[in-house]
Amino acid sequence: MEPLRGDESSVDPGETTIATRGREVGPVPVGAVLRELPRPAVAWSEAGQQVAAGGSAATIAADGPGRFDTVRRAGEALFAGRTVASDLPRAARPRLFGGFAFHEDDKDDGQSQWDGFPDAQFVLPAVQVVSDADGSTWVVATATGPSAASTADERLGEWAERVASLDDELPTGGPGIERRTYTPDDAGWRRQVEAAVERIERGTLRKVVLAQALTVDLRDELSVPAVYARLSETYPDCFRFLVAPEGGGQFFGATPERLVSRDGRTVTTEALAGSTGRGDTPEEDEWLASELQESAKDSHEHELVVEAIKAQLDPFATSISTGDRTVRRLATVQHLQTPVTAELAEDDHVLSLVEALHPTPAVGGLPPDEALETITETETFERGWYASPVGWFDADGDGTFAVAIRSAVATGRRATLFAGNGIVGDSDPDREWDEVQLKYRPVLDALE
Numbered sequence: 001m002e003p004l005r006g007d008e009s010s011v012d013p014g015e016t017t018i019a020t021r022g023r024e025v026g027p028v029p030v031g032a033v034l035r036e037l038p039r040p041a042v043a044w045s046e047a048g049q050q051v052a053a054g055g056s057a058a059t060i061a062a063d064g065p066g067r068f069d070t071v072r073r074a075g076e077a078l079f080a081g082r083t084v085a086s087d088l089p090r091a092a093r094p095r096l097f098g099g100f101a102f103h104e105d106d107k108d109d110g111q112s113q114w115d116g117f118p119d120a121q122f123v124l125p126a127v128q129v130v131s132d133a134d135g136s137t138w139v140v141a142t143a144t145g146p147s148a149a150s151t152a153d154e155r156l157g158e159w160a161e162r163v164a165s166l167d168d169e170l171p172t173g174g175p176g177i178e179r180r181t182y183t184p185d186d187a188g189w190r191r192q193v194e195a196a197v198e199r200i201e202r203g204t205l206r207k208v209v210l211a212q213a214l215t216v217d218l219r220d221e222l223s224v225p226a227v228y229a230r231l232s233e234t235y236p237d238c239f240r241f242l243v244a245p246e247g248g249g250q251f252f253g254a255t256p257e258r259l260v261s262r263d264g265r266t267v268t269t270e271a272l273a274g275s276t277g278r279g280d281t282p283e284e285d286e287w288l289a290s291e292l293q294e295s296a297k298d299s300h301e302h303e304l305v306v307e308a309i310k311a312q313l314d315p316f317a318t319s320i321s322t323g324d325r326t327v328r329r330l331a332t333v334q335h336l337q338t339p340v341t342a343e344l345a346e347d348d349h350v351l352s353l354v355e356a357l358h359p360t361p362a363v364g365g366l367p368p369d370e371a372l373e374t375i376t377e378t379e380t381f382e383r384g385w386y387a388s389p390v391g392w393f394d395a396d397g398d399g400t401f402a403v404a405i406r407s408a409v410a411t412g413r414r415a416t417l418f419a420g421n422g423i424v425g426d427s428d429p430d431r432e433w434d435e436v437q438l439k440y441r442p443v444l445d446a447l448e
């Protein structure tokens, strides 16, 4: 099916009647399902809920500066004609899954690993396997158009049968890494960080998140479903995601960072910035965590993010509150984290909040425009969808988006991993290099 593009007028309500049907099945391993599903494929896991989805009942794509608005309006037009079988749990309702490129005018020259990833793309999956937090698993089929109901019924029958007879054998080890190429290399990184620090000392820039890319040539064919399953085991508390558009590469990761969730008028987000490593013993872990809590550099970097998020939410909110700052401990790094919640004054759509919050200074910087300019002028690789909003939204305008860090894009036997660090006035290039290497580990470990 051709993606719906542009404004509401391109969406014919007669063509977009949605029918959703579902059936409860026994537990199914996510990797095995992903291997079976057609493209475009998406996977999403949060808070005990796991979705693996494939095929498209409808696709929305958008490019350029109005992309958030375009997607929201096309989504609203699409959802207007939906019918959902009444026996389905909330987790199986129609949702659009996808995300955005980091920059609004992302250059897709047709030759990079980002080929096939537009500035924004969302898919209403034809088939989903949803494992809900209560332990139940559902096969869900969705179809659009005049014969939506009968197509959804047929699709459900076919997929419930296929899912029941899945072979769950997946490669147990990673494909192995033959060659690594860093962009920039360590000397180039040093120059970039020094130039950013100089810019901060000289003028009005306060913080910029500089990132780098690590391209790995793989020894064996990569099974993204197997890597996704491995990330799900190692990072159960992170958002795991996979976006595999038709005919493009596969973008995946396990990110600790929520961009925003909207549930009615309640908004949840967080500041996550300031990092240190993990220790070899519980005592060393504690020592590193308390050093992080007390570090003036990390506190400054973190507080800039908290203040910016509050300011970004302010125009929407009747109240904003922040929780206690804690240390979030992951498998290879520890971060300073502050939860932020807000109550909306009106029923703003989650995509309006995504637009307001992206990029947070945890992946962009401050002031935002100057930081973005610095990133564009400095970085020598394509961010594509790295550090961008990925997630879902539904017919009510509720949704959850994560920040797509700890991620990689893969095509064939090659994967490019991304990682970045917040640079402030007293950043040291060597320490920043070491810290960035820790952020490659989640994906790297799954590939080795």
Ligand SMILES: C=C(O[C@H]1C=CC=C(C(=O)O)[C@@H]1O)C(=O)O
Pocket (backbone or CB within 6 Å): 209, 211, 257, 272, 273, 274, 275, 335, 361, 362, 363, 387, 405, 406, 418, 419, 420, 421, 422, 439
């Ligand atoms: C930009 C990344 O991390 C951000 C999130 C947490 C901590 C960060 C930091 O300490 O610099 C970064 O702002 C990344 O992982 O690529």
